[in-house]
Amino acid sequence: MNNLLDDYALASPLRHHSNWLKLAIVAFGLLVGVSSPSPATPLFITLSMGFATLFFGKIPLKFYLKLVLLPLGFAATGSVVILFFFGTGGEVFSLEIFGYRLVANTGGVEMALLVISRTVSGMSCVFFLALSTPMIELFAVVKRSGIPDSVVELSMLMYRYIFLFLDVAISIKDAQTIRLGYTNFRRSVYSIAMLASTLFIRSWEQGEKLYIAMDSRCYDGKLTVFEAKRPIRAPEAVLTTVYAILTIALLHFTGNAGFI
Amino acid sequence: MHVMEGCLPGPWWQIWFAISIPVIAYGIYKLNKLVDERRDILPLLAVAGAFIFVLSALKLPSVTGSCSHPTGTGLAAILFGPAVTAVLGTIVLLYQALFLAHGGLTTLGANAFSMGIVGPVVAYVIYKAGMKMNLNFYVVVFLAATFGDWATYVVTSIELALAFPSAVGGSLTSFKAFATIFAVTQVPLAIIEGAVTALIFKYIIQVKEDVLVGLNVMTADTIRKIRGSAA
Structure with a gap:
């Protein structure tokens, strides 16, 4: 608990870029990741967001890996249930615990993998926001x-x-x-x-x-905050557009369920 | 007991947002009324919210050795009532998602429903009922915090079970499965949190009872009675 994500955000070089652009990238990643029917798109989002956080945000690799692995524990517990109780199809493997025979079938394995990949992609988006945008910057956005x-x-x-x-x-x-x-x-x-x-x-x-x-000091229910003007520059806009197009294309080709 | 980012698919995370938002809006309405009435309440609510966040960042001693932390919702519900707690809880959950990577943004609705709404409501109802029945104050606080936590854990299991119905037996079977797995950590954890919450109230009553009187949690008479019975 000594290492709050906000401390890294304050030192991040990405802090001085447009808050709206960062929020848009994160919202896009979250929504696409959670509605993707195959694990491929979330995986792509994870890699892109991870790259952006590590390369543009200059976050130490070791710290980032520890951060991503931590919440996986919870996702794994939930996935165990999905693995054994969800879906139909051929049997992949089975376990015997306390006389009960637990069977994991193909549907369950696919679903568990999908849920884990969605969790990781969602986490990578949230980490991108948390490690690049200090809360102070967000208040100005929230106020509006x-x-x-x-x-x-x-x-x-x-x-x-x-x-x-x-x-x-x-x-x-x-x-x-x-x-x-x-x-x-x-x-x-x-x-x-x-x-x-x-x-x-x-x-x-x-x-x-x-x-x-x-x-x-005459507080009347309103603290005013300063919102710095941060225009979106051309390279950022191009990079974001390329990322968005690639993600949507991937989503389209990996079999979509009525998202586009 | 957070649902992680991305764990809830398709319509479910939107549904939980749709259920939570009206309740939180009602909480905001109550909060605004409270702030208009007593202007000193906003800073006090803010420090209470920060306190809940810090409490949830601490690790509780745990039997199973897994990662476990108090939720603080029982405490907040008894002090401020469930409506204001829903607003406080939602802000705390947002900060937890952004600072500590507990929970997530798409699952914020589901988490707000289980931890910010149902848990506090259950704790509050038990607290009110227990005080009406003239039970021992600390026992009532213990029961309120413990059952509030259990309600949170049951709702979280339901949320996951509805999103992932079992192939044989539907949501009920998967609910049993989720509930069994989480019970290993959540059942003892809730009991510990209940005990800790009761002890916190013991110190507050000993040292700073004017907080409770000022918030209309209890009258000065009741406090004298509780102190008398403890001595």
């Missing part, structure tokens, strides 16, 4: 999108405090660990409750102070 002011304000204040509280939580946890607070299960539960409640009380007091500070 018609979401109620109170919600945007709430998100901005929340964002501000996440990092402060993370620091507090980490230092309390380190202090507890040094004092053998997590040596066995009972103690861990006790320690984590103590950590959470101290954090809650501290953050609440912080919130009360924040209100006084903002009120005395």
